Amino acid sequence: MGEPVNTEVIKERLDAAKSARMKMWLELCAHCGLCAESCFFYLAHDKDPTYMPSYKVIKTLGEMYKKKGKVSREFLEETLDIAWGKCTVCRRCSQFCPFGIDMALMISTARGICNTQGVVPEGLQKAVANYWAEGNQMAMTKEDWLETCTWMESETGEEIAGLKIPMDKEGANIMYTVNAREPMYYPQDIGMAATIFHIAGEDWTMSSEGWDDTNLAMFAGDTKCMTHVVKQTYDAAIRLKAKNIAITE
Amino acid sequence: MYEFIRGPLLWVAFIVFIAGLIYRIAALVNLSLKKDQVVYDHFSTSWALRSIFHWLLPLNRTVAQYPVYSIMTYAFHILLLGVPIFLLAHSVLWYESWQISWWSLPEDVADYLSLLMLALILFLIIRRMVAPYARIVTTAADYLLLVVVALPFLTGYLAYHQWINYHLMVILHMLSGELMLILIPFTKLSHMIFFFFSRAHIGSEFGERRGTVTW
Amino acid sequence: MELFAKYLREGRIKIDPEKRIKERVTYQDPCNLSRSGDLAEYGREIISYLADDFVEMQPNREHNHCCGGGGGFIPMGPPFKRRRMESGKVKAEQIRATGATLVISPCHNCFDQIRDLSKEYDLGVKVKQFKELITETMIIPEEFQPKEEADE
Structure with missing residues (x-):
């Protein structure tokens, strides 16, 4: 738990993942919220907005980019909870986003970054x-x-x-x-x-x-x-x- | 003052708008050549066009899921582009400067449409505050951009009716319009062009690569 | 799966009309096959050979919902089981709405998830894969019958 986080590695991975499309997606989201209904996690939890796709991406990968990789272990644990525990990467949201932002790919990227710090579900x-x-x-x-x-x-x-x-x-x-x-x-x-x-x-x-x-x-x-x-x-x-x-x- | 805003500053605004967009597109394409080979591998013009077509028009499942919001945003976008282009007062200015002219909206219709536009923006602002799924992802910048879009319509409406101070309103009207043009390439308003890039990509990614549709 | 559809289409595997499935069936589209794989129609094609009463879930094909077992959820095991059941509510309701008693899914994650959901939400459905259904219903030609039986 208390182990330090190697923010250098995270930064490297974030930079490597910052392709043209990733850059575009990060800037493009209009925060319209229309991805909500596409997600069965959102529907199954009585439309609790914390389960909607764009929010989950913003709270995980979005934060990482915003903080330029300088994140804490607690943050990574929270990311695990969202990126694995509230998403199956089924990609349905990517089909329903008006801008066609591939949110599933973004969650996968967040998972990859957690992985570099050993923050991965045990199974x-x-x-x-x-x-x-x-x-x-x-x-x-x-x-x-x-x-x-x-x-x-x-x-x-x-x-x-x-x-x-x-x-x-x-x-x-x-x-x-x-x-x-x-x-x-x-x-x-x-x-x-x-x-x-x-x-x-x-x-x-x-x-x-x-x-x-x-x-x-x-x-x-x-x-x-x-x-x-x-x-x-x-x-x-x-x-x-x-x-x-x-x-x- | 008026002459400066009407002349050089307008030029600056248009140049920033056009050059800014060209720069953004060039930077994006340049980066993509280095880091997005996979996009080019699976790109398909036909899937890209179909993807854009289905989302430019309300031919997709998301629109069906949110009918009220969809009608509002379609109206919003149509008015945002249509009213300034087909406004008689603007046409006159184009004619004065370039001797070009095209069809214009009847003045009273344009007047009502401007009011409608302001009502739509108010609706969008209230929706952001009220709908839980919109509120949770909304930032201050989202509200600010709506205000930036509202200002030219508000000041234009006030100027047309010569309320408050006509001269001041015209100046504010031009300034806010120029502000919006300048902001387009560098804010989320840039979706006016990146929408097409993003949709082309996802349409190809699902369609060409996986044979499924994204609408 | 494409292969099974081909065998049936080409008549290399024949289904015994007597053994065709009579109960109501529905089909769970696995995300990797139907959303990301363009295989949705093969599933329907195979079912057309196997079953009489087939009802689609709503939505279906590439727009179907994930079962809730994908993305690593099943192997994430017990610590995430509760959540898996909660979020599977959408799938459980989709299945219930079809009135089916048999869910076919050619994906092991979906298979395990729907079996668990059936218990959790008391759906009373069985889950089967095509392999099982095809071997149960196909005609085993003479030359493949076991020898002892032929002697009797």
Whole structure:
């Protein structure tokens, strides 16, 4: 809590984020308030104006720019409360703003700045650590992943004749990737997908690495990890010479 | 005094207005070339134009959500541009200086429209004070800008009816008009041009890049 | 999802008319697919093969509301659960208004969120993904039937 804030880093990040469009948006908002109705947080809280999109942006990223990065830890904690706790970055407000200001992108930027100071919800911090450790948000080991797939192959294979879950097959038409919650909590999902691919006669495969298609690092505002996650999957597709990448539901 | 405000100062105001806007646009485009490659990657003229079209006209969901405010602001913007351009007294001045002329509003109509404009501005000010979602984001500058916009209409109205002091009113009228022109490039009034840039971007971002509409 | 729509369209996967879903269904547009992905129509296309009684939420497609589980909310876990339920009120009301008993959503965040919302707001709805519905209703051709069964 009491740790000092590195305002230099914040300033750097703010400057880097100050593209032409960011600059324009910061100046342009007419404070008309018409974004309010677009936000389900605002609607769900009996139209409490502190939940409206433009207010949330002004109170977080707007303040940061106004103070040129010289903000306190308390401020960053408040920003966490708003940017993560009162916004899902669904981008609906960006569709409803008369000026087309991309408020969701601005909230994401505020998240990224909190991230540089370690101010991130715990659950997401853990997910980021998991991505670094095992390449997926659940920190599932490679053995567990392969085992789950083999298990699903044999279980589903009892119902569907000839069903295979091809692993690391080169040159397939489809490289199928999943949400790490599936092998962890809903392994049948993989069996179902395999059933559909099998019966449709698809030439498909799964990868032993880079198989998690979620990217919670993006929600955590951690650009480095975000890139790492995407690159893993991309590299896997290149390695397997897959023609397409299919993403789970 | 009158001659100075009517002559050189008016020139200054117009030059600041035009040059200021050109400078702002140039600076924005210049910065965008360095830091906004992603905008150019996904830019689409057709989506940009559709985005502008749907929001210049009331063809979007936000307008439908706020019908009263929308009618008021459309009227406000139309009068803000229309009354000064089509006012007979202004036409006469254009003709005196440049021998150009165009259609003008009948004088009594223009008179009522000016009153309507003042009422609309009053409405916008009251709305900012009353509507919770507007009040929470409103700053002193927002009120000031509304006053800046109201002044030329107020003083023009008073001058036309020769109330208080005609000569003083005409001077204040010209001064406030010039003030507004000078402020446009450097305040939120600059949305008269940046609106188009911003809408072009978001229209392309959602439309060209993601295939969805923003209206 | 695009792929599933293609399989159904090309007849590579066939749905058993007997097994078509009879109860009322609605569709939750995931923000990443329908708002930021141009995939809204594929969802409707797949549903047209699967279900008889489909009712849209209002608003829908790219203008649909977020379920309230996105943006990291689900993995943010218990400390944010209460808030997630409160802000999900809008989605809960949208679902209730359709009168549906089954919500289809091809997104894991939406899936978890709507399941939680159903408990919180007593909506009495099930949530399913396309994978599950397709495997439940599709015709499994002869050659894919398990051997033992064929012997019987």
